[in-house]
Amino acid sequence: MRFSPSLSSSHYFTRFSSLSLPSYTSTSPSMASGSNSLMWFRKGLRIHDNPALEYAAKGSNYLYPVFVIDPHYMEPDPTAFSPGSAHAGLNRIRFLLESLVDLDYSLQKLGSSLLVLKGEPSEVLIRFLKEWDIRKLCFEYDTDPYYQALDIKVKNYASVAGIEIFSPVSHTLFDPADIIQKNGGRPPLSYQSFLKLAGQPSWASSPLSTMISWLPPVGNVGNCEISKVPTIKELGYEDIQLNSVRRICVQDELTLFKGGESQALKKLRESIKNKDWVANFEKPKGDPSAFVTTATTTLSPYLKFGCLSSRYFYQCIQDVQKNVKRHTLPPVSLLGQLLWRDFFYTVAFGTPNFDQMKGNRMCKQIPWNNDDELLAAWRDARTGFPWIDAIMVQLRKWGWMHHLARHCVACFLTRGDLFVHWEKGRDVFERLLIDSDWAINNGNWLWLSCSSFFYQYNRIYSPISFGKKYDPSGNYIRHFLPVLKDMPKEYIYEPWSAPLSVQTQAKCIIGKDYPKPVVSHDTASKECKRKLAEAYELNKKLNGLVSDEDLRKLRRKFEEDQSEESKSKRQKQKLID
DNA sequence: ACTAAGTTGCAAGT
DNA sequence: ACTTGCAACTTAGT
Incomplete structure (x- = not known):
């Protein structure tokens, strides 16, 4: 370097x-x-x-x-x-x-x-x-x-x-405390206001750091237990665990995320080699189903551990942009992504209890359910929605998936379909993502669950049609869920709707080889919208000061509504019969 | 009270 | 590929 x-x-x-x-x-x-x-x-x-x-x-x-x-x-x-x-x-x-x-x-x-x-x-x-x-x-x-x-x-x-x-x-690019101070002691709560406050980094056009050519020697360590970097095995992880992970991963997939500064810089150079790509980068236009070559730089794990300096990355992108006629801008540009990182760092640093709902002044108080079975189905990639499950398998195997894929599964777990608490999903991501970063992970879960930052709970990612837009034949699903590899593309996003003959032909019987969907997306998403509307109303009425008791009451009401509904459904069914 | 803006929804139309 | 209707949220600023 x-x-x-x-x-x-x-x-x-x-x-x-x-x-x-x-x-x-x-x-x-x-x-x-x-x-x-x-x-x-x-x-x-x-x-x-x-x-x-x-x-x-x-x-x-x-x-x-x-x-x-x-x-x-x-x-x-x-x-x-x-x-x-x-x-x-x-x-x-x-x-x-x-x-x-x-x-x-x-x-x-x-x-x-x-x-x-x-x-x-x-x-x-x-x-x-x-x-x-x-x-x-x-x-x-x-x-x-x-x-x-x-x-x-x-x-x-x-x-x-x-x-x-x-x-x-x-x-980070900026000192979060600086930004908060500039904003009068509170973190900015929108990306645009963050950008205005942040401006250009002070070091944007000055050389960043020395090329260190020599370091002082290590002094006498005495008789202390100093070791070299331990191996996975030396840390006490069993071979079986190692093997089970290795076995399900194609070698290439693992080396996509080999740790270290050398890898980071190598990857960085590869990423910025294509100047047009850098200049025209638009995050929402990236393909979340791309897995042979990913749609993004996949540098996030290196930024998380600081194998790559976000400031050096910033300068490299800046250099590319200087030499092209036109380039995209934040929030969608590549620089915009680095700024998102700083945005979440800043808000997280300035918000007490940022990683939880209770006691978090910027978090809507919502009576999420406590359904551990739904949570486990989501976590273990058996919701019965291939798009969702494939993403969860990629998370398990790679420890990484595309940003929009993260959106889909986070929305599905919380406000979209299952109405499970965002903190539960956050924990799963925090554990499994190689790039999981406290501020960014929590910030995005707040966002996707409509608990903060973003409030348009009517906009729900469809577990069926969202992926189809990018990958109509379902190659991503076939790769991560091989059990569905022979399912015709007409049914790959909704295999439960395939006729039994097709399921037999594809050697995948729904309910046996691959699960039936845990919910009906149409009814579940409607119910979620209704619940969020009520929860929002409660937050408004109480000016955000929603007590545990208030939440319990609303949760009980949701349960009653639900049993009421299924009762009337049964009665309607009787009338039809 | 009103308006404008807010990282990236879906389905149907052109 | 782009517009539209859908049903409509919040926060910040005037």
């Missing part, structure tokens, strides 16, 4: 926000040059455009590059519904390990290496800050609540111990 060396990166040192914690800034007393530094990697698993690493290296005799294996994130959980830990599916854990191996390799080329530690990160960090007599602690600033809580502990210790802290904002 080649990056233009920057003469000064002083802007990193001044981009502190008054809204952030006091310890966000340096707390160092006078300190001698030539001391020990610790670079704590969490996200930002890269060498390029990594201001924390750059600063850690500067003027240090010894540099300890550390990654902490956090049991909260990495410990195997055999009770989870898919292989992996309590919070992460195996696909993402593997991606992370691959990224760490790549990072270690890059560090080694620079005369350093990655030290992998294990345990509760703040405890481990504090222990080694003492043990190695660290005078300078550097890590990328993180807005996720989990890291906010963790960082407070570490920062508190460090400031008491007189250790200098450098924690720059480099995961």
Whole structure:
């Protein structure tokens, strides 16, 4: 990789926000040059455009590059519904390990290496800050609540111990705290207002970061349990789990998401090679059913872990746009996608309880149902709607699917058909997506469930016709649901409507080889619209202050309505009989 | 009270 | 490929 060396990166040192914690800034007393530094990697698993690493290296005799294996994130959980830990599916854990191996390799080329530690990160960090007599602690600033809580502990210790802290904002294009401050202390709630506030990034036309050519050596680690990057097996995941994932994945499909900065940069270069494609990118026009070559860059997992700098990506796109006559604009353009990411980061950072319905001031209070069977059918790709199930299989196998495909299944689970709580779907995505990102994932579930941002609950993605528009012959379904591979295209989106002779011919009997639909889309979607109308009305009446009791009451009413309806249906049926 | 705008719905018409 | 009717939401701004 080649990056233009920057003469000064002083802007990193001044981009502190008054809204952030006091310890966000340096707390160092006078300190001698030539001391020990610790670079704590969490996200930002890269060498390029990594201001924390750059600063850690500067003027240090010894540099300890550390990654902490956090049991909260990495410990195997055999009770989870898919292989992996309590919070992460195996696909993402593997991606992370691959990224760490790549990072270690890059560090080694620079005369350093990655030290992998294990345990509760703040405890481990504090222990080694003492043990190695660290005078300078550097890590990328993180807005996720989990890291906010963790960082407070570490920062508190460090400031008491007189250790200098450098924690720059480099995961996003903008500092979410800056944007919130500009907006008078509240995050902007629409993309357009976000764009206006954000404007051009300060670094948009200046060289980003040094091409690091050398790092200080790793100091004496003493007799601490330092390990190399563990393998999946060493983390305690069984071969069977590994194999079961490998077996259902064609090799090419897996390597689509091999972790690491090297992969990220390689992919980035491939993506921007086609200048017309970059310039004319329109997200909603992409084909969600494309799986041989995907409709998007598929760089999201690399952005999630910071294997790719969003700012470097931004500059690369900008370069392409400068050299073409016309190009698309946000929200649909490729740059627009990066800005969406920042938008959600900003709203999430400025909204307490962003990841839940209760206590979330921007979330409509809706009496979603608690139907675990419907949830499981959706999660396990047996809703009986091939378009929905195929997407869920792609999620399980690849850990990635097209944005519009995500829309379809999220809408289906919540406001479209099943009326299951968006938090349940969020959890499934959070676990299975390689690119699952706390702010973006929650933001999109709020969006798709019409709980926030977007409120036109009449616009429901059809589980039958939406996919058909892109893929009339159902190749995507045939690929991910091989049981339907011989179903004629007339019936592939609604196999329950195929005559039994056709089902027999296709070797797929509905109700036996592939499930019957869990709901009728027509009735279910109408019911969902009605329920949302009532829930909206309640939110309006109570000015958003809907209590648990209010929700219980409305939920009971929905249940009564439903049993009332089925009763009258039965009576009508009797009359006909 | 009213208007305008809001990332990407569907079905039917041209 | 583009328009339209559908039934109609919210928030922000005047």
